[in-house]
Structure formats: C-alpha cells, structure tokens
Amino acid sequence: MRKTWWKILAVIMVGSSVIAGLLGPVPELPILNETIRNVYYHVPMWFAMIFLYLISVVYSIKYLGSSDRKHDLIAVEAVNTGILFCGLGLLTGMLWGYITWGDPWPNDPKLNGSAIATLMYLAYLVLRNALEEEQKRAKISAIYNIFAFPVMIVLIYILPKLTDSLHPGSGGNSTIGSLDMDNYMRPVFYTAAIGWILIGVWIGTMRYRIRLIEEQEDTFDNSAA
C-alpha cells in the first residue's frame, strides 16, 4: 500500500504520454485529422474504468467469502473512482464525437450502452444508501455488484458489436488501433493506457484510505460517547 514506485511510474507515464501525445507526429487522416490525439485520452479512461470495476467485483466476491469490512470499502471506492473515469470517458468522447461526427451524442449503441452501465453503478450506490445496517448493506450491495458486472460487459462490449454503430471497434468497424495508428502512436498509446490505469488505482486507494480513517473516527466517537 505504501510503496511509492508505481505512483511515480504512473505520473511519469501519464506525463510523458501527454507531452508525446500533444507534440508528437500523427498520421494525417481524413475526418480524424488532429483529433486522433484524443485516442491517448479517451480510450485509457475506459480502460481505467473497466479495471476499477473489475477490482470492485473481485473485492465483492472476496467480501462474500470473508465478511471483512475492508473488502467492502475497497469495492465501493473502486466503483466511485470508476464512475469518475466513466464521466471523463463520456466527456472526452462527446468532444471527439462533436468534431468528427458533428454531434456530441448521436443515437449509437456504444454511447447508450455506456450511459446505461453508468446508471447501473449509480443504482448500486443508491442501493447502499437504502440499507441502514452495515453488514447487510455490504453483503447485499456486493451481490448486486457481482450480478451487474456481466450485464455491464454485455452492454458496453457485446451489444455494440452486433448492431450498426458509428463508434470504432463496434458494428463491423475496425478499431482505431488496427487501422489508423502508426508505429509512433502505438507506444505512446500503451504508455497512456497503463499510466491512466495506475492513476485510477491510486485515486481509488487514496479514497479507500480516507474512508478507513473516517470509519475509525466514527467508531472512536461512538466508544467515547
């Protein structure tokens, strides 16, 4: 937890990918033009989100086995951070869509799927608020979290592939990576992806530690009173 090397690595990776992404050369392509640089920011947001939701579901499964409150706190903070990255992914995507498609929110299965997946995780947070008792809250929300995860995968990754979509990588379109990226872009892209995932995990662990301190203060107050 207190090891710092990967945090430094995260900052270096994101920093260097920002510099190389904004200053480096990109292939000149029709429609995309310079906006192809957005692939360094938009796509890693979703990678980070999926990674955080995956952490959350793993700790929810662990919670059901262990009933350890820490596992529940990790799960919920991973979801909170994941929602943040989802919002950033939607924002960068809307910006990109506005320039290339001329519309920030076309009626597209990929976009709608990701919005609905966000609703599902917001429902998870609402469910937590609806339950008063701590252990019950942890257990039932863990169950819903595990139940929702495969549906989220279907929504974001499987359904858009089946239907017509504007979005690269779905509806028979090729991904940006396989067609449009040249050999200079690839290393920058992977650096950005790993860097942002690490940043996401870092934010998540920080939120988790703040939550732990808050809980400790609460229990201390209770025992004093």
Added chain:
Amino acid sequence: MNFLEQVKVLVIKDIMLEWRSKAAINSILLYVVSTVFVCYQAFKSVDTLVWNALFWIILLFASITAISRGFTQETQHRYLYYYSLVNPKALVFSKIVYNSVLMTLISGTAFVVYGTIFKSPIEDLLLYFTAVLLGAISFSSVFTMVSGISAKTGSNSTIMAILSFPVIIPLLIVLIKLSLHAIQGVERAASTSELFVLIAINVITIAISLLLFPYLWRD
C-alpha cells in the same frame, strides 16, 4: 430429496398458493388489459415500430409488478422454515421457473389482447412467439434475483425499479430487435445471433442467481 425434486415441489407449492387466492394473476391480467386499452385510447393507430416498442413496454411494467411480489407475498418466518428444509439454490430456481410460467401466461394474454385491439402487423408469427416466450423467461430470470435483493431493503418498489431497469435494458434491446425482425418478416437465419445472445444472457443470469442466492438469504 434431490435438487430437481425440491424444485418441483416448490414450484407446485407456488402454483397452488396462487391458484387458491388467484389475487396476483387476476390483478396482473386486469392490469395488462387495462393498460392496453389506455394505450389504444391514446394512440388509436400506430406504425410497426411503435407497435412493437409499446408492446414490450407494457410487458416490462407488467412483469415488474408481477415479479416484485415474488419474495414478499409470504412472510419472512415462512422463508426461515423453507430454508431449514430445502437447498437455497432449489428455492431460487423454483422461483425462476414459477415466474417464467406466470410471465408466459401473462405475456401470452397480453399478446392476444394487444394483437386484437391494435391491428397486428406481424409477418412471422412463430418467431414473434419465440421472442415473447424468451422475453418471459428473460424477464423472470433477471427480476427474480433483483426482487430478492430489493425485498431485503424494505422500501420495495422504487429500489426494484432503479435496480432492475439498467439490468434489463440489454435484454430488452435484443428482444425488441428480434421481434422487429419477426414483424418485418426478415428471413429467420438473420436472427440467429440475437437468439444466441438472449439464450447466453439467460444462462449467465440464472447461473449467477444460483451462485449468489445462498449468500442473499442468510441473514
């Protein structure tokens, strides 16, 4: 008793409970018929796209109303008794089976009433029936688990809607697409991927329900 026998006994128990009072089934059927009439008064006539969407929305709300009662109609004490007798997996599986039967009945009635009042534009009746049947099973497999979760929260109806709508939307999208194929009379080979996705999602949800339910009931 082994797993399947337990499921059989529990399903028969649920059907008998329902048959004695007939409260749920009658009220849901009345609900469906009156919703169809309200829609008819509001729309008079609709094009095929709206026809299809409206039908699934009516079914969606009917199934939420029907299935959300699943775990609350009997008292908590009685569940405690069941849990000491049967395997929790058998209990949740029996609920899914029972809800599927109930939903098939409700959606079949809804389909007949809806198709008679609004003129039915369906070309491929068999495929549409398959879609309705798969829809009934999908609704019950998803909503059974969600209603089990929301029954634990006490404040039932809002939580039920919030939790279940995002989870059901992928299924609903595929169902609407499949049934639109049936209406337009697209050749059946074109619908295989939708059928496959529906069956796959159902298998996954039922498997996850079976895995998770033992944790849910233990309080």
